[in-house]
Amino acid sequence: MAKPGLEEFVAAKIAAGHVSEDDVITLRRYIYGDMAVSLAEGAALFKLNNAGLDYAGTWYELFPEAVGDILVHQARPEGYVSQESADWLIGQITADGRICTRTELDAVLHVLEKAREAPESLEQFALRAVAKSVISGTGVTRSGNELKPGVIADGEVELLRRVLYAGAGSRGIAISKAExxxxFDLNDATIEAENAPAWSELFAKAVANYLMAMSGFTPPPREIALAREDWLDQPGGFDGGLGGFFKKMFGGGVGGIREAYADRPDPFAARGAAMEAEIAVNEVVTEDEAAWLVNRIGRDGVLHENERALLCFIREESPNIHPALRPLMEKLA
Structure with missing residues:
Protein backbone atom coordinates (compact mmCIF):
# COMPACT_ATOMS: atom_id res chain seq x y z
CA MET A 1 0.00 0.00 0.00
CA ALA A 2 1.41 3.38 -0.96
CA LYS A 3 2.40 5.77 1.78
CA PRO A 4 -0.14 8.61 2.12
CA GLY A 5 0.98 12.10 1.20
CA LEU A 6 1.22 14.96 3.66
CA GLU A 7 -2.29 16.23 2.88
CA GLU A 8 -3.76 12.80 3.49
CA PHE A 9 -1.77 12.39 6.71
CA VAL A 10 -3.00 15.77 7.99
CA ALA A 11 -6.59 14.88 7.12
CA ALA A 12 -6.26 11.60 9.03
CA LYS A 13 -4.90 13.34 12.11
CA ILE A 14 -7.73 15.89 12.03
CA ALA A 15 -10.24 13.05 11.82
CA ALA A 16 -8.53 11.28 14.74
CA GLY A 17 -8.62 14.43 16.88
CA HIS A 18 -5.06 14.29 18.17
CA VAL A 19 -1.40 14.57 17.17
CA SER A 20 0.96 12.27 19.06
CA GLU A 21 4.74 12.39 19.57
CA ASP A 22 5.12 9.78 16.82
CA ASP A 23 2.92 11.89 14.54
CA VAL A 24 5.21 14.89 15.03
CA ILE A 25 8.20 12.72 14.08
CA THR A 26 6.32 11.63 10.95
CA LEU A 27 5.50 15.24 10.12
CA ARG A 28 9.20 16.12 10.40
CA ARG A 29 10.03 13.39 7.92
CA TYR A 30 7.43 14.68 5.52
CA ILE A 31 8.46 18.31 5.51
CA TYR A 32 12.22 17.94 5.99
CA GLY A 33 12.71 14.89 3.76
CA ASP A 34 14.10 17.08 0.99
CA MET A 35 15.93 19.39 3.45
CA ALA A 36 13.52 22.27 2.82
CA VAL A 37 10.00 23.33 3.79
CA SER A 38 7.69 24.47 1.00
CA LEU A 39 4.84 26.95 1.27
CA ALA A 40 2.42 24.10 0.55
CA GLU A 41 3.86 22.12 3.46
CA GLY A 42 3.61 25.20 5.65
CA ALA A 43 -0.04 25.62 4.69
CA ALA A 44 -0.66 21.97 5.64
CA LEU A 45 0.83 22.62 9.09
CA PHE A 46 -1.43 25.64 9.53
CA LYS A 47 -4.42 23.51 8.55
CA LEU A 48 -3.46 21.01 11.23
CA ASN A 49 -2.91 23.75 13.80
CA ASN A 50 -6.23 25.44 13.02
CA ALA A 51 -8.09 22.19 13.72
CA GLY A 52 -7.67 22.76 17.46
CA LEU A 53 -6.62 19.19 18.28
CA ASP A 54 -4.94 17.56 21.26
CA TYR A 55 -1.25 18.09 20.40
CA ALA A 56 1.87 16.48 21.79
CA GLY A 57 4.34 18.90 23.37
CA THR A 58 6.80 18.57 20.49
CA TRP A 59 4.19 20.04 18.11
CA TYR A 60 4.79 23.43 19.74
CA GLU A 61 8.46 23.12 18.81
CA LEU A 62 7.95 21.90 15.25
CA PHE A 63 5.38 24.49 14.21
CA PRO A 64 7.36 27.74 14.81
CA GLU A 65 10.58 26.04 13.69
CA ALA A 66 9.09 25.08 10.32
CA VAL A 67 7.54 28.52 9.77
CA GLY A 68 10.88 30.13 10.63
CA ASP A 69 12.69 27.89 8.15
CA ILE A 70 10.24 28.83 5.39
CA LEU A 71 10.43 32.58 5.89
CA VAL A 72 13.88 33.21 7.41
CA HIS A 73 16.43 30.50 6.73
CA GLN A 74 15.25 29.67 3.21
CA ALA A 75 14.91 33.33 2.24
CA ARG A 76 17.27 34.82 -0.33
CA PRO A 77 19.20 36.57 1.03
CA GLU A 78 18.93 34.46 4.15
CA GLY A 79 17.46 36.23 7.16
CA TYR A 80 15.58 38.90 5.22
CA VAL A 81 11.81 38.40 5.32
CA SER A 82 10.06 39.92 2.32
CA GLN A 83 6.73 41.72 2.43
CA GLU A 84 5.28 38.91 0.33
CA SER A 85 6.40 36.33 2.90
CA ALA A 86 5.04 38.39 5.78
CA ASP A 87 1.71 38.72 3.95
CA TRP A 88 1.64 34.94 3.44
CA LEU A 89 2.15 34.32 7.14
CA ILE A 90 -0.51 36.82 8.21
CA GLY A 91 -2.86 35.35 5.61
CA GLN A 92 -2.37 31.84 6.96
CA ILE A 93 -3.06 32.98 10.52
CA THR A 94 -6.18 34.96 9.65
CA ALA A 95 -7.60 32.46 7.14
CA ASP A 96 -9.84 30.80 9.73
CA GLY A 97 -11.31 34.15 10.81
CA ARG A 98 -10.24 33.68 14.41
CA ILE A 99 -7.91 35.70 16.60
CA CYS A 100 -4.24 34.71 16.54
CA THR A 101 -3.56 31.69 18.78
CA ARG A 102 -0.56 31.35 21.07
CA THR A 103 0.98 28.75 18.76
CA GLU A 104 0.65 31.11 15.81
CA LEU A 105 2.05 34.00 17.84
CA ASP A 106 5.03 31.82 18.76
CA ALA A 107 5.61 31.27 15.03
CA VAL A 108 5.48 35.02 14.29
CA LEU A 109 7.84 35.79 17.16
CA HIS A 110 10.20 33.03 16.07
CA VAL A 111 10.37 34.65 12.63
CA LEU A 112 10.91 38.14 14.06
CA GLU A 113 13.56 36.98 16.51
CA LYS A 114 15.52 35.01 13.92
CA ALA A 115 15.24 37.47 11.03
CA ARG A 116 17.82 40.12 10.31
CA GLU A 117 15.11 42.26 8.79
CA ALA A 118 11.33 41.88 8.55
CA PRO A 119 8.46 44.14 7.49
CA GLU A 120 7.03 46.29 10.25
CA SER A 121 3.56 44.96 9.40
CA LEU A 122 4.47 41.56 10.84
CA GLU A 123 5.51 42.92 14.23
CA GLN A 124 2.47 45.21 14.26
CA PHE A 125 0.26 42.21 13.60
CA ALA A 126 1.73 40.38 16.60
CA LEU A 127 1.43 43.41 18.89
CA ARG A 128 -2.19 43.99 17.96
CA ALA A 129 -2.98 40.29 18.37
CA VAL A 130 -1.84 40.42 22.00
CA ALA A 131 -3.78 43.65 22.57
CA LYS A 132 -6.95 42.12 21.13
CA SER A 133 -6.52 39.07 23.34
CA VAL A 134 -6.25 41.24 26.44
CA ILE A 135 -9.43 43.13 25.59
CA SER A 136 -11.46 40.10 24.51
CA GLY A 137 -10.11 37.59 27.04
CA THR A 138 -9.40 35.04 24.29
CA GLY A 139 -6.54 34.25 21.97
CA VAL A 140 -2.80 34.08 22.44
CA THR A 141 -2.43 31.73 25.38
CA ARG A 142 -1.85 28.01 25.73
CA SER A 143 -0.25 28.12 29.18
CA GLY A 144 -3.45 27.10 30.94
CA ASN A 145 -3.85 30.52 32.54
CA GLU A 146 -7.31 31.96 31.99
CA LEU A 147 -7.43 35.40 30.42
CA LYS A 148 -9.71 37.92 32.09
CA PRO A 149 -11.29 40.27 29.52
CA GLY A 150 -10.04 43.84 29.75
CA VAL A 151 -7.30 43.14 32.30
CA ILE A 152 -3.55 43.09 31.61
CA ALA A 153 -2.00 40.36 33.75
CA ASP A 154 1.71 39.63 34.16
CA GLY A 155 1.58 37.00 31.41
CA GLU A 156 0.20 39.47 28.90
CA VAL A 157 2.76 42.09 29.91
CA GLU A 158 5.56 39.65 29.21
CA LEU A 159 4.01 38.74 25.84
CA LEU A 160 3.88 42.43 24.94
CA ARG A 161 7.47 42.85 26.10
CA ARG A 162 8.57 39.88 23.98
CA VAL A 163 6.84 41.30 20.90
CA LEU A 164 8.50 44.68 21.42
CA TYR A 165 11.89 43.01 21.89
CA ALA A 166 11.37 40.97 18.72
CA GLY A 167 10.63 44.11 16.73
CA ALA A 168 14.04 45.56 17.53
CA GLY A 169 15.95 43.56 14.94
CA SER A 170 14.08 44.83 11.90
CA ARG A 171 13.66 48.50 12.83
CA GLY A 172 16.50 49.43 15.14
CA ILE A 173 16.63 50.77 18.67
CA ALA A 174 13.67 53.06 19.19
CA ILE A 175 10.03 52.23 19.78
CA SER A 176 8.09 53.28 16.67
CA LYS A 177 5.07 55.55 16.47
CA ALA A 178 2.90 52.61 15.42
CA GLU A 179 4.00 50.64 18.48
CA PHE A 184 -1.87 53.87 24.03
CA ASP A 185 -4.91 52.08 22.61
CA LEU A 186 -4.44 49.24 25.07
CA ASN A 187 -3.88 51.64 27.95
CA ASP A 188 -7.07 53.54 27.12
CA ALA A 189 -9.05 50.30 26.90
CA THR A 190 -7.90 49.01 30.30
CA ILE A 191 -7.38 52.20 32.29
CA GLU A 192 -9.92 51.31 34.99
CA ALA A 193 -8.85 47.67 35.27
CA GLU A 194 -6.71 46.13 38.00
CA ASN A 195 -3.73 45.66 35.70
CA ALA A 196 -0.43 44.17 36.74
CA PRO A 197 2.04 46.80 38.04
CA ALA A 198 4.42 45.61 35.33
CA TRP A 199 2.06 47.08 32.72
CA SER A 200 2.50 50.63 34.03
CA GLU A 201 6.24 50.14 33.96
CA LEU A 202 6.31 48.78 30.41
CA PHE A 203 3.92 51.45 29.11
CA ALA A 204 5.95 54.31 30.58
CA LYS A 205 9.28 52.94 29.44
CA ALA A 206 8.16 52.12 25.92
CA VAL A 207 6.39 55.43 25.23
CA ALA A 208 9.24 57.40 26.81
CA ASN A 209 11.59 55.53 24.49
CA TYR A 210 9.47 56.65 21.53
CA LEU A 211 9.26 60.25 22.78
CA MET A 212 13.03 60.40 23.09
CA ALA A 213 13.47 59.29 19.51
CA MET A 214 10.63 61.55 18.33
CA SER A 215 12.37 64.54 19.88
CA GLY A 216 15.68 63.60 18.31
CA PHE A 217 17.46 62.01 21.29
CA THR A 218 19.28 58.71 21.14
CA PRO A 219 17.19 56.30 23.23
CA PRO A 220 18.70 53.35 25.11
CA PRO A 221 18.50 50.00 23.30
CA ARG A 222 15.23 48.14 23.71
CA GLU A 223 16.80 45.35 25.75
CA ILE A 224 17.84 48.01 28.27
CA ALA A 225 14.87 50.37 28.02
CA LEU A 226 12.21 47.66 28.29
CA ALA A 227 13.88 45.37 30.81
CA ARG A 228 11.66 44.47 33.74
CA GLU A 229 12.92 46.27 36.82
CA ASP A 230 9.93 46.31 39.23
CA TRP A 231 10.67 49.97 39.95
CA LEU A 232 8.64 50.41 43.11
CA ASP A 233 9.91 47.22 44.74
CA GLN A 234 13.60 48.13 44.59
CA PRO A 235 15.58 49.52 47.54
CA GLY A 236 15.12 53.26 47.40
CA GLY A 237 11.84 52.87 45.51
CA PHE A 238 11.47 54.50 42.14
CA ASP A 239 15.00 55.91 42.28
CA GLY A 240 16.58 52.45 41.89
CA GLY A 241 18.01 50.96 38.69
CA LEU A 242 16.43 51.88 35.38
CA GLY A 243 13.49 53.24 37.33
CA GLY A 244 15.81 55.97 38.48
CA PHE A 245 17.12 56.38 34.93
CA PHE A 246 13.64 57.09 33.58
CA LYS A 247 12.60 59.12 36.62
CA LYS A 248 15.48 61.50 35.98
CA MET A 249 14.29 61.91 32.43
CA PHE A 250 10.69 62.48 33.53
CA GLY A 251 11.54 64.90 36.32
CA GLY A 252 14.80 66.52 35.29
CA GLY A 253 14.31 67.71 31.73
CA VAL A 254 17.29 67.92 29.41
CA GLY A 255 19.61 68.08 32.40
CA GLY A 256 17.96 64.93 33.71
CA ILE A 257 18.61 63.13 30.45
CA ARG A 258 22.26 64.17 30.57
CA GLU A 259 22.47 63.08 34.21
CA ALA A 260 20.72 59.78 33.50
CA TYR A 261 23.21 58.90 30.77
CA ALA A 262 26.16 60.16 32.81
CA ASP A 263 25.19 57.85 35.69
CA ARG A 264 25.02 54.76 33.49
CA PRO A 265 28.15 52.68 32.73
CA ASP A 266 29.62 52.58 29.25
CA PRO A 267 28.44 52.62 26.50
CA PHE A 268 25.97 55.22 27.86
CA ALA A 269 28.64 57.52 29.28
CA ALA A 270 30.44 57.49 25.95
CA ARG A 271 27.37 59.03 24.28
CA GLY A 272 27.76 62.32 26.12
CA ALA A 273 29.20 64.48 23.32
CA ALA A 274 26.79 63.15 20.71
CA MET A 275 23.90 63.62 23.12
CA GLU A 276 24.84 67.26 23.73
CA ALA A 277 24.84 67.93 19.99
CA GLU A 278 21.48 66.22 19.45
CA ILE A 279 19.89 68.06 22.36
CA ALA A 280 21.07 71.42 21.05
CA VAL A 281 19.27 70.82 17.75
CA ASN A 282 16.21 68.88 18.86
CA GLU A 283 14.95 70.42 22.12
CA VAL A 284 11.75 71.86 20.64
CA VAL A 285 8.64 69.72 20.15
CA THR A 286 7.48 70.27 16.58
CA GLU A 287 3.94 70.97 15.41
CA ASP A 288 3.51 67.41 14.14
CA GLU A 289 4.80 65.97 17.40
CA ALA A 290 2.51 68.22 19.41
CA ALA A 291 -0.48 67.20 17.28
CA TRP A 292 0.24 63.53 17.95
CA LEU A 293 0.56 64.10 21.70
CA VAL A 294 -2.63 66.16 21.89
CA ASN A 295 -4.47 63.44 20.01
CA ARG A 296 -3.17 60.64 22.25
CA ILE A 297 -2.73 62.02 25.75
CA GLY A 298 -6.04 62.39 27.51
CA ARG A 299 -8.01 61.21 24.48
CA ASP A 300 -10.66 59.75 26.79
CA GLY A 301 -11.09 63.09 28.57
CA VAL A 302 -9.20 62.00 31.69
CA LEU A 303 -5.51 62.65 32.33
CA HIS A 304 -4.20 59.46 33.90
CA GLU A 305 -1.03 59.07 35.95
CA ASN A 306 1.18 57.52 33.30
CA GLU A 307 0.01 60.18 30.83
CA ARG A 308 0.84 62.87 33.40
CA ALA A 309 4.34 61.44 33.66
CA LEU A 310 4.79 61.66 29.90
CA LEU A 311 3.57 65.27 29.86
CA CYS A 312 5.99 66.15 32.64
CA PHE A 313 8.76 64.66 30.57
CA ILE A 314 7.86 66.84 27.58
CA ARG A 315 7.40 69.97 29.73
CA GLU A 316 10.81 69.62 31.34
CA GLU A 317 12.58 68.45 28.20
CA SER A 318 11.44 71.18 25.81
CA PRO A 319 12.35 74.85 26.40
CA ASN A 320 9.57 76.02 24.06
CA ILE A 321 6.26 74.28 24.64
CA HIS A 322 4.16 74.20 21.50
CA PRO A 323 0.93 76.21 21.97
CA ALA A 324 -1.14 73.12 21.14
CA LEU A 325 0.21 71.41 24.27
CA ARG A 326 -0.46 74.22 26.74
CA PRO A 327 -4.04 73.17 27.66
CA LEU A 328 -2.73 69.75 28.61
CA MET A 329 0.23 71.21 30.48
CA GLU A 330 -2.11 73.39 32.54
CA LYS A 331 -3.73 70.23 33.90
CA LEU A 332 -0.43 69.31 35.57
CA ALA A 333 -0.69 72.17 38.04
Whole structure:
Protein backbone atom coordinates (compact mmCIF):
# COMPACT_ATOMS: atom_id res chain seq x y z
CA MET A 1 0.00 0.00 0.00
CA ALA A 2 1.41 3.38 -0.96
CA LYS A 3 2.40 5.77 1.78
CA PRO A 4 -0.14 8.61 2.12
CA GLY A 5 0.98 12.10 1.20
CA LEU A 6 1.22 14.96 3.66
CA GLU A 7 -2.29 16.23 2.88
CA GLU A 8 -3.76 12.80 3.49
CA PHE A 9 -1.77 12.39 6.71
CA VAL A 10 -3.00 15.77 7.99
CA ALA A 11 -6.59 14.88 7.12
CA ALA A 12 -6.26 11.60 9.03
CA LYS A 13 -4.90 13.34 12.11
CA ILE A 14 -7.73 15.89 12.03
CA ALA A 15 -10.24 13.05 11.82
CA ALA A 16 -8.53 11.28 14.74
CA GLY A 17 -8.62 14.43 16.88
CA HIS A 18 -5.06 14.29 18.17
CA VAL A 19 -1.40 14.57 17.17
CA SER A 20 0.96 12.27 19.06
CA GLU A 21 4.74 12.39 19.57
CA ASP A 22 5.12 9.78 16.82
CA ASP A 23 2.92 11.89 14.54
CA VAL A 24 5.21 14.89 15.03
CA ILE A 25 8.20 12.72 14.08
CA THR A 26 6.32 11.63 10.95
CA LEU A 27 5.50 15.24 10.12
CA ARG A 28 9.20 16.12 10.40
CA ARG A 29 10.03 13.39 7.92
CA TYR A 30 7.43 14.68 5.52
CA ILE A 31 8.46 18.31 5.51
CA TYR A 32 12.22 17.94 5.99
CA GLY A 33 12.71 14.89 3.76
CA ASP A 34 14.10 17.08 0.99
CA MET A 35 15.93 19.39 3.45
CA ALA A 36 13.52 22.27 2.82
CA VAL A 37 10.00 23.33 3.79
CA SER A 38 7.69 24.47 1.00
CA LEU A 39 4.84 26.95 1.27
CA ALA A 40 2.42 24.10 0.55
CA GLU A 41 3.86 22.12 3.46
CA GLY A 42 3.61 25.20 5.65
CA ALA A 43 -0.04 25.62 4.69
CA ALA A 44 -0.66 21.97 5.64
CA LEU A 45 0.83 22.62 9.09
CA PHE A 46 -1.43 25.64 9.53
CA LYS A 47 -4.42 23.51 8.55
CA LEU A 48 -3.46 21.01 11.23
CA ASN A 49 -2.91 23.75 13.80
CA ASN A 50 -6.23 25.44 13.02
CA ALA A 51 -8.09 22.19 13.72
CA GLY A 52 -7.67 22.76 17.46
CA LEU A 53 -6.62 19.19 18.28
CA ASP A 54 -4.94 17.56 21.26
CA TYR A 55 -1.25 18.09 20.40
CA ALA A 56 1.87 16.48 21.79
CA GLY A 57 4.34 18.90 23.37
CA THR A 58 6.80 18.57 20.49
CA TRP A 59 4.19 20.04 18.11
CA TYR A 60 4.79 23.43 19.74
CA GLU A 61 8.46 23.12 18.81
CA LEU A 62 7.95 21.90 15.25
CA PHE A 63 5.38 24.49 14.21
CA PRO A 64 7.36 27.74 14.81
CA GLU A 65 10.58 26.04 13.69
CA ALA A 66 9.09 25.08 10.32
CA VAL A 67 7.54 28.52 9.77
CA GLY A 68 10.88 30.13 10.63
CA ASP A 69 12.69 27.89 8.15
CA ILE A 70 10.24 28.83 5.39
CA LEU A 71 10.43 32.58 5.89
CA VAL A 72 13.88 33.21 7.41
CA HIS A 73 16.43 30.50 6.73
CA GLN A 74 15.25 29.67 3.21
CA ALA A 75 14.91 33.33 2.24
CA ARG A 76 17.27 34.82 -0.33
CA PRO A 77 19.20 36.57 1.03
CA GLU A 78 18.93 34.46 4.15
CA GLY A 79 17.46 36.23 7.16
CA TYR A 80 15.58 38.90 5.22
CA VAL A 81 11.81 38.40 5.32
CA SER A 82 10.06 39.92 2.32
CA GLN A 83 6.73 41.72 2.43
CA GLU A 84 5.28 38.91 0.33
CA SER A 85 6.40 36.33 2.90
CA ALA A 86 5.04 38.39 5.78
CA ASP A 87 1.71 38.72 3.95
CA TRP A 88 1.64 34.94 3.44
CA LEU A 89 2.15 34.32 7.14
CA ILE A 90 -0.51 36.82 8.21
CA GLY A 91 -2.86 35.35 5.61
CA GLN A 92 -2.37 31.84 6.96
CA ILE A 93 -3.06 32.98 10.52
CA THR A 94 -6.18 34.96 9.65
CA ALA A 95 -7.60 32.46 7.14
CA ASP A 96 -9.84 30.80 9.73
CA GLY A 97 -11.31 34.15 10.81
CA ARG A 98 -10.24 33.68 14.41
CA ILE A 99 -7.91 35.70 16.60
CA CYS A 100 -4.24 34.71 16.54
CA THR A 101 -3.56 31.69 18.78
CA ARG A 102 -0.56 31.35 21.07
CA THR A 103 0.98 28.75 18.76
CA GLU A 104 0.65 31.11 15.81
CA LEU A 105 2.05 34.00 17.84
CA ASP A 106 5.03 31.82 18.76
CA ALA A 107 5.61 31.27 15.03
CA VAL A 108 5.48 35.02 14.29
CA LEU A 109 7.84 35.79 17.16
CA HIS A 110 10.20 33.03 16.07
CA VAL A 111 10.37 34.65 12.63
CA LEU A 112 10.91 38.14 14.06
CA GLU A 113 13.56 36.98 16.51
CA LYS A 114 15.52 35.01 13.92
CA ALA A 115 15.24 37.47 11.03
CA ARG A 116 17.82 40.12 10.31
CA GLU A 117 15.11 42.26 8.79
CA ALA A 118 11.33 41.88 8.55
CA PRO A 119 8.46 44.14 7.49
CA GLU A 120 7.03 46.29 10.25
CA SER A 121 3.56 44.96 9.40
CA LEU A 122 4.47 41.56 10.84
CA GLU A 123 5.51 42.92 14.23
CA GLN A 124 2.47 45.21 14.26
CA PHE A 125 0.26 42.21 13.60
CA ALA A 126 1.73 40.38 16.60
CA LEU A 127 1.43 43.41 18.89
CA ARG A 128 -2.19 43.99 17.96
CA ALA A 129 -2.98 40.29 18.37
CA VAL A 130 -1.84 40.42 22.00
CA ALA A 131 -3.78 43.65 22.57
CA LYS A 132 -6.95 42.12 21.13
CA SER A 133 -6.52 39.07 23.34
CA VAL A 134 -6.25 41.24 26.44
CA ILE A 135 -9.43 43.13 25.59
CA SER A 136 -11.46 40.10 24.51
CA GLY A 137 -10.11 37.59 27.04
CA THR A 138 -9.40 35.04 24.29
CA GLY A 139 -6.54 34.25 21.97
CA VAL A 140 -2.80 34.08 22.44
CA THR A 141 -2.43 31.73 25.38
CA ARG A 142 -1.85 28.01 25.73
CA SER A 143 -0.25 28.12 29.18
CA GLY A 144 -3.45 27.10 30.94
CA ASN A 145 -3.85 30.52 32.54
CA GLU A 146 -7.31 31.96 31.99
CA LEU A 147 -7.43 35.40 30.42
CA LYS A 148 -9.71 37.92 32.09
CA PRO A 149 -11.29 40.27 29.52
CA GLY A 150 -10.04 43.84 29.75
CA VAL A 151 -7.30 43.14 32.30
CA ILE A 152 -3.55 43.09 31.61
CA ALA A 153 -2.00 40.36 33.75
CA ASP A 154 1.71 39.63 34.16
CA GLY A 155 1.58 37.00 31.41
CA GLU A 156 0.20 39.47 28.90
CA VAL A 157 2.76 42.09 29.91
CA GLU A 158 5.56 39.65 29.21
CA LEU A 159 4.01 38.74 25.84
CA LEU A 160 3.88 42.43 24.94
CA ARG A 161 7.47 42.85 26.10
CA ARG A 162 8.57 39.88 23.98
CA VAL A 163 6.84 41.30 20.90
CA LEU A 164 8.50 44.68 21.42
CA TYR A 165 11.89 43.01 21.89
CA ALA A 166 11.37 40.97 18.72
CA GLY A 167 10.63 44.11 16.73
CA ALA A 168 14.04 45.56 17.53
CA GLY A 169 15.95 43.56 14.94
CA SER A 170 14.08 44.83 11.90
CA ARG A 171 13.66 48.50 12.83
CA GLY A 172 16.50 49.43 15.14
CA ILE A 173 16.63 50.77 18.67
CA ALA A 174 13.67 53.06 19.19
CA ILE A 175 10.03 52.23 19.78
CA SER A 176 8.09 53.28 16.67
CA LYS A 177 5.07 55.55 16.47
CA ALA A 178 2.90 52.61 15.42
CA GLU A 179 4.00 50.64 18.48
CA UNK A 180 3.33 53.59 20.75
CA UNK A 181 -0.14 53.91 19.22
CA UNK A 182 -0.98 50.30 20.05
CA UNK A 183 0.23 50.73 23.62
CA PHE A 184 -1.87 53.87 24.03
CA ASP A 185 -4.91 52.08 22.61
CA LEU A 186 -4.44 49.24 25.07
CA ASN A 187 -3.88 51.64 27.95
CA ASP A 188 -7.07 53.54 27.12
CA ALA A 189 -9.05 50.30 26.90
CA THR A 190 -7.90 49.01 30.30
CA ILE A 191 -7.38 52.20 32.29
CA GLU A 192 -9.92 51.31 34.99
CA ALA A 193 -8.85 47.67 35.27
CA GLU A 194 -6.71 46.13 38.00
CA ASN A 195 -3.73 45.66 35.70
CA ALA A 196 -0.43 44.17 36.74
CA PRO A 197 2.04 46.80 38.04
CA ALA A 198 4.42 45.61 35.33
CA TRP A 199 2.06 47.08 32.72
CA SER A 200 2.50 50.63 34.03
CA GLU A 201 6.24 50.14 33.96
CA LEU A 202 6.31 48.78 30.41
CA PHE A 203 3.92 51.45 29.11
CA ALA A 204 5.95 54.31 30.58
CA LYS A 205 9.28 52.94 29.44
CA ALA A 206 8.16 52.12 25.92
CA VAL A 207 6.39 55.43 25.23
CA ALA A 208 9.24 57.40 26.81
CA ASN A 209 11.59 55.53 24.49
CA TYR A 210 9.47 56.65 21.53
CA LEU A 211 9.26 60.25 22.78
CA MET A 212 13.03 60.40 23.09
CA ALA A 213 13.47 59.29 19.51
CA MET A 214 10.63 61.55 18.33
CA SER A 215 12.37 64.54 19.88
CA GLY A 216 15.68 63.60 18.31
CA PHE A 217 17.46 62.01 21.29
CA THR A 218 19.28 58.71 21.14
CA PRO A 219 17.19 56.30 23.23
CA PRO A 220 18.70 53.35 25.11
CA PRO A 221 18.50 50.00 23.30
CA ARG A 222 15.23 48.14 23.71
CA GLU A 223 16.80 45.35 25.75
CA ILE A 224 17.84 48.01 28.27
CA ALA A 225 14.87 50.37 28.02
CA LEU A 226 12.21 47.66 28.29
CA ALA A 227 13.88 45.37 30.81
CA ARG A 228 11.66 44.47 33.74
CA GLU A 229 12.92 46.27 36.82
CA ASP A 230 9.93 46.31 39.23
CA TRP A 231 10.67 49.97 39.95
CA LEU A 232 8.64 50.41 43.11
CA ASP A 233 9.91 47.22 44.74
CA GLN A 234 13.60 48.13 44.59
CA PRO A 235 15.58 49.52 47.54
CA GLY A 236 15.12 53.26 47.40
CA GLY A 237 11.84 52.87 45.51
CA PHE A 238 11.47 54.50 42.14
CA ASP A 239 15.00 55.91 42.28
CA GLY A 240 16.58 52.45 41.89
CA GLY A 241 18.01 50.96 38.69
CA LEU A 242 16.43 51.88 35.38
CA GLY A 243 13.49 53.24 37.33
CA GLY A 244 15.81 55.97 38.48
CA PHE A 245 17.12 56.38 34.93
CA PHE A 246 13.64 57.09 33.58
CA LYS A 247 12.60 59.12 36.62
CA LYS A 248 15.48 61.50 35.98
CA MET A 249 14.29 61.91 32.43
CA PHE A 250 10.69 62.48 33.53
CA GLY A 251 11.54 64.90 36.32
CA GLY A 252 14.80 66.52 35.29
CA GLY A 253 14.31 67.71 31.73
CA VAL A 254 17.29 67.92 29.41
CA GLY A 255 19.61 68.08 32.40
CA GLY A 256 17.96 64.93 33.71
CA ILE A 257 18.61 63.13 30.45
CA ARG A 258 22.26 64.17 30.57
CA GLU A 259 22.47 63.08 34.21
CA ALA A 260 20.72 59.78 33.50
CA TYR A 261 23.21 58.90 30.77
CA ALA A 262 26.16 60.16 32.81
CA ASP A 263 25.19 57.85 35.69
CA ARG A 264 25.02 54.76 33.49
CA PRO A 265 28.15 52.68 32.73
CA ASP A 266 29.62 52.58 29.25
CA PRO A 267 28.44 52.62 26.50
CA PHE A 268 25.97 55.22 27.86
CA ALA A 269 28.64 57.52 29.28
CA ALA A 270 30.44 57.49 25.95
CA ARG A 271 27.37 59.03 24.28
CA GLY A 272 27.76 62.32 26.12
CA ALA A 273 29.20 64.48 23.32
CA ALA A 274 26.79 63.15 20.71
CA MET A 275 23.90 63.62 23.12
CA GLU A 276 24.84 67.26 23.73
CA ALA A 277 24.84 67.93 19.99
CA GLU A 278 21.48 66.22 19.45
CA ILE A 279 19.89 68.06 22.36
CA ALA A 280 21.07 71.42 21.05
CA VAL A 281 19.27 70.82 17.75
CA ASN A 282 16.21 68.88 18.86
CA GLU A 283 14.95 70.42 22.12
CA VAL A 284 11.75 71.86 20.64
CA VAL A 285 8.64 69.72 20.15
CA THR A 286 7.48 70.27 16.58
CA GLU A 287 3.94 70.97 15.41
CA ASP A 288 3.51 67.41 14.14
CA GLU A 289 4.80 65.97 17.40
CA ALA A 290 2.51 68.22 19.41
CA ALA A 291 -0.48 67.20 17.28
CA TRP A 292 0.24 63.53 17.95
CA LEU A 293 0.56 64.10 21.70
CA VAL A 294 -2.63 66.16 21.89
CA ASN A 295 -4.47 63.44 20.01
CA ARG A 296 -3.17 60.64 22.25
CA ILE A 297 -2.73 62.02 25.75
CA GLY A 298 -6.04 62.39 27.51
CA ARG A 299 -8.01 61.21 24.48
CA ASP A 300 -10.66 59.75 26.79
CA GLY A 301 -11.09 63.09 28.57
CA VAL A 302 -9.20 62.00 31.69
CA LEU A 303 -5.51 62.65 32.33
CA HIS A 304 -4.20 59.46 33.90
CA GLU A 305 -1.03 59.07 35.95
CA ASN A 306 1.18 57.52 33.30
CA GLU A 307 0.01 60.18 30.83
CA ARG A 308 0.84 62.87 33.40
CA ALA A 309 4.34 61.44 33.66
CA LEU A 310 4.79 61.66 29.90
CA LEU A 311 3.57 65.27 29.86
CA CYS A 312 5.99 66.15 32.64
CA PHE A 313 8.76 64.66 30.57
CA ILE A 314 7.86 66.84 27.58
CA ARG A 315 7.40 69.97 29.73
CA GLU A 316 10.81 69.62 31.34
CA GLU A 317 12.58 68.45 28.20
CA SER A 318 11.44 71.18 25.81
CA PRO A 319 12.35 74.85 26.40
CA ASN A 320 9.57 76.02 24.06
CA ILE A 321 6.26 74.28 24.64
CA HIS A 322 4.16 74.20 21.50
CA PRO A 323 0.93 76.21 21.97
CA ALA A 324 -1.14 73.12 21.14
CA LEU A 325 0.21 71.41 24.27
CA ARG A 326 -0.46 74.22 26.74
CA PRO A 327 -4.04 73.17 27.66
CA LEU A 328 -2.73 69.75 28.61
CA MET A 329 0.23 71.21 30.48
CA GLU A 330 -2.11 73.39 32.54
CA LYS A 331 -3.73 70.23 33.90
CA LEU A 332 -0.43 69.31 35.57
CA ALA A 333 -0.69 72.17 38.04
Missing amino acids: AEVL
